[in-house]
Amino acid sequence: MKSKLLHLFAATLALLAGCVPSVFPLLNEGDLVYEPDLIGAWTDDDSTWTFTKQKPDPASKTYTLAIKDKNGATAEFEALLGRIGGKLFLDISPTDLGKSGKNICQWAAISLIPGHLFFRVWEVGPKLKFTAVRADHLSSLLKKDPKLLAHRVVSNDGVVLAATTADLQAFFIQHADDEELFPIYDIDGLTRVASTAEKK
Secondary structure (H helix, E strand, C coil), X not given: XXXXXXXXXXXXXCXXXXXXXXXXXXXXXXXXXXXXXXXXXXXXXXXXXXXXXXXXXXCCCEEEEEEEECCCCEEEEEEEEEEECCEEEEEEEECCCCCCCCCCCHHHHHHCCCCEEEEEEEEECCEEEEEECCXXXXXXXXXXXXXXXXXXXXXXXXXXXXXXXXXXXXXXXXXXXXCCCCCCCCCXXXXXXXXXXXXX
């Protein structure tokens, strides 16, 4: 039962090819930063990512992220931007699992866990450049040393991370500039198309 749930969890969260979901967040509240240049809509040939500042708390450093792919499918996330080890990371987790009820069985929707996806952010303006964790490379590292990070192997060598935030931070600080884990080659980034919220 648990294996089936983890498989469904991983498949649902992997909106972008190669993403590795995590049960725990990468960022603590003290790590968060507010970057006004992130606010707005960013697009490429495959999708549009729209960031707005969460309300009503004006001091909030949390964003709402809406992603729409080229086929018109949409999803909403809570997005956290923060620095660990001097490097900028983005942590997103879905907020609308089971709410729309359009493309998923009600019982499956109820059982889904709103996990986290991590990105290394390289640039915020004039383009938004970020890279997700490269799943095959992380899987290879975990095969060599299964104790490197707590995890569960699902199907097709996919993994769900189960490490604590502290352990995740220690690992990703150490590997932040590993271009095999966060490949930056051939990354064109997203281009700003519109501002959707005030930058205050």
